[in-house]
Amino acid sequence: MSKLGDLGARLHRGEVGYDFVGNRKIWYAVSILITITAILGLAVRGMNMGIEFQGGAVFTTPKTSVSSTEAEHAAEKASGHDAIVQGLGTGALRIQVSGVETGQADQIKKDIAQDLKLDPEKISAELVGPSWGDQIANKAWQGLAIFLVLVVIYLAIAFEWRMAVAAFVALIHDITITVGIYALVGFEVTPGTVIGLLTILGYSLYDTVVVFDSLKEQTKDITKQTRWTYSEIANRSINSTLVRSINTTVVALLPVAGLLFIGGGVLGAGMLNDISLSLFVGLAAGAYSSIFIATPLVADLKEREPQMKALKKRVLAKRAQAEQAADTAADGPHGDQHEDATPAVVGPRSQSGARSRGRGGKRR
Amino acid sequence: MAAPKKGRSASTQSKPGRALALILIAIVALTGGMFASGHTKPRLGIDLAGGTSITLTAINEPGQPNAINKTNMDTAVEIMNRRVNGLGVSEAEVQTQGNENIIVNIPKGTDSEEARQQVGTTAKLYFRPVLKVEGSGAAALPSTPPSGDASGSASPSPSKSGDKNADNGTDKATSPESASPTGSASPQGRAVTDALKADPTPSPSGSASPSADKASPTPTPSADKATQDLEAAYAKLDCSDPKQRATAGKGKNDEPIIACGEEAPKVWSKFLLGPVGVDGTEITKAQAILDTQNGSGWKVVMDFDSKGGKKFLDVTTKLSSQASPQNQFAIVLDDEVVSHPEVNGPITGGKAEISGSFTQQEAQNLSNMLSYGALPLTFKESSVTTVDAALGGEQLHAGLIAGAIGLALVVIYLLVYYRGLSLIAIASLLVSAALTYVIMSLLGPAIGFALNLPAVCGAIVAIGITADSFIVYFERVRDEIREGRSLRPAVERAWPRARRTILVSDFVSFLAAAVLFVVTVGKVQGFAFTLGLTTLLDVVVVFFFTKPLLTLLARRKFFAGGHRLSGLDPKSLGVQPPLRRTRRPAPADPKEA
16 A cells, blocks of 8 residues: 555656656547447447337246246247346346237236246236337436536536536547447346446546546646646646546446446346446446546647647747756756756746736736 | 645634534434334335336327326326225325326235226226116115116117117107107117217228127118127126126227216116217316305316317207106216216307216316316336335345445455545445435435335445545545645645535536436436435535544544554655655646646
8 A cells, every 4th residue: 555655645746647648649549449449339230229128028037947948938939029038146037028018918927927837926027118218218318418518517617618528528438438338249238227327427527527626726827837838737637636536436346346246146137237337337438538538638628728829838948948958057968857957047937937927817 | 735825724624523413413313213203214116125116108199299298197197096096005106207107106915917907098088878877786776766667678679779760860859759768768779870870981990899790781780789789788787896897888989888887885886878979088177166156066067178069069969858867978987987967958158067966075076087087198008017025125135235245345445545544434434324324214205215226226336426525535635745744734725625626526426316317217217316315415424524523533643643554644655754855846836836
């Protein structure tokens, strides 16, 4: 831990750090690649929609010694449709029959129970009409749209529009990736998945907001100095909240991992598994995007502002001068601390400082 | 790094003991309330407790685009409640969800199949002329004397008069002159003629089951057969038998039917009814009114739309010329006769009133039923979930284990990373968990909140959100310590910023939950509710528990002295000796600038 703590301290002081913003093109490329793959996967393979979206029935038997194939035959005979049978960790069977009307399902349940010599009362059934899934999905999209609009408005007010745009892009990015992974791997999409996906919205933003908060704080008086460009400060604020980001992601993933373990490992399938799976994928994407996409994007947008352009020019000019000064003065290799020992740049620095202060005053 | 101005304004929480006392009192009060109310456990949803949950979605019928609105949905919920509770199910609950869904939850141990049938059908209300009425079952009403002779005299007539009427096409001109036996026959004849007239048109498309089967070029014998069958069915019908009652009352609108009606509790009458005269959807308004002018007591007033008014005029014109009981029309709601008033004369103007010796309750019930009948809503079953109690228990168990594992993992991680500091985090998590549990238990009886599996998931996921608030704060405190501050000022300086971050991020999280809760349907709602609740509680706990507790503990030597295990040890946090720090102020510079 002390190593981690030490790392935290060094990140905090900016001694170490990864140049997230500087290398942003690489990460943009990576993200675009993943996104394209995801969209292609979605277009080519499509989503594996669960019973809840197609309409059909899911029967869960009590613990039984009946084999899956027997159950499959029984279900197919009873319904006249294809059946998928899964053994669950508890010894129970999960029988999925698609394309059945809700009205027929009772009879099918009785037939299956008779065939497998089970008590029909003990068989749990979930019958879904074909349009119910559409309704859930439609409402989810509606919710998504409303949420996005509200969040963009909120972020634009609480922070600024550039951050709102960046957060929006990051959010779309996360959702696309999660959906794409579902399409590519072929995980079944159920209402549980939709729940998970919608939760990612909150989570992904939550993470982004914390980084933005730190960014906003650190760039408050940015025009009053000429030492760092916006991008560099953005990079520093990512690095300084990195420990928190990692901790948060780990702490968020741990309970989800618990859910996944129980839901997937013990129960075999069902709501717990579906929610936690999409959460797991989405959380990972969310942590990635708030660091590698959202903040660099803000920096990119910000650097287009005339003020920030001017700042960058000043900073670069100052650095060039300092370098020259260092070169002429020491005539040796660049010292690590050449920026601290800068008697030569006092003149231009104070000038530019005064200019920028005036501007800052006007801006406020 | 700290902006000095902000840092100093942090001393608002100078009385941490007060906040702690406040939240402890709140917990004690809530817990006390929980025990006092007797609901010491959260109410479990169908998927965890076992039972049947039916989701019904309203279907827009053609020509009625705006039928699905709140009033109609509420009325539908009312009817379904009446129906389900009529089954003797005590704990069944019916509620709307979203704009167009109704959820019916039936706990285990009740006949879910019958309940499904009951709620699945829509309230359909029709006015049909009464052809025959008779007490039915063992406890038949003695006060329906005409039944006996009416049925006896009428039975041979329909075929005859049907033939005759089919031939000459005139129907009611003869009826007033004839004596009671023939009088009873002729409306029936008319009923049959109507059926005959209606029959040829739809029969090629395969209409009614008995008549259409034999709908040969000569429709007359088939109609005779149909009416005879109906007569036979009527004679056999025993309305005191629920099974027979369930099959009665069904049939095409343009054909006569047999039906049952409850005259008084457990006292049934059976009816032979003519084709539908007026459709319930043609009633625009029905109201129970106390007639103060004539002193006739409670009555029900209804308004028809123009089409319905015309039809009603037709029907009443025909009926008023008949003798009892053929001058009655039956109000059939959900295949059951709820009332069969007599008609005194043709009713014009699209308004009608039903008077009689109504009590206020009866009048209101009847007007409610008439209003229900005006509902154009049809529902279809969108999803039906039947969960065996054992499976529900298993799922609850699994959810709890998953939660326990998740919590344990988080606690271990916090312990390893934050050491002594994690005790505060763990205590906060526990307070948060206790509050969530108590509030969930109380919300059960208060707003009908039921804990379902997605809600359990939401609570588990919320562990992460709650823990994150501590992480944000602790990291801030550590940053302050890295700046070289001692613990007490560090705790106070870190708070305002951590507070802002926590509020902003919790707000976003809450916004997500709120939007989900309002917009979505089904299981998503349960999840959103827990997530929103826990996010709110997170803010409460951080403000009133974590922060004050940290302030208090910062005075302890163990933490303030930076004990190795406190998690706040400056050395292990990488704080460098002051000398070096002053030499390298550069990295911290932009933040201060």
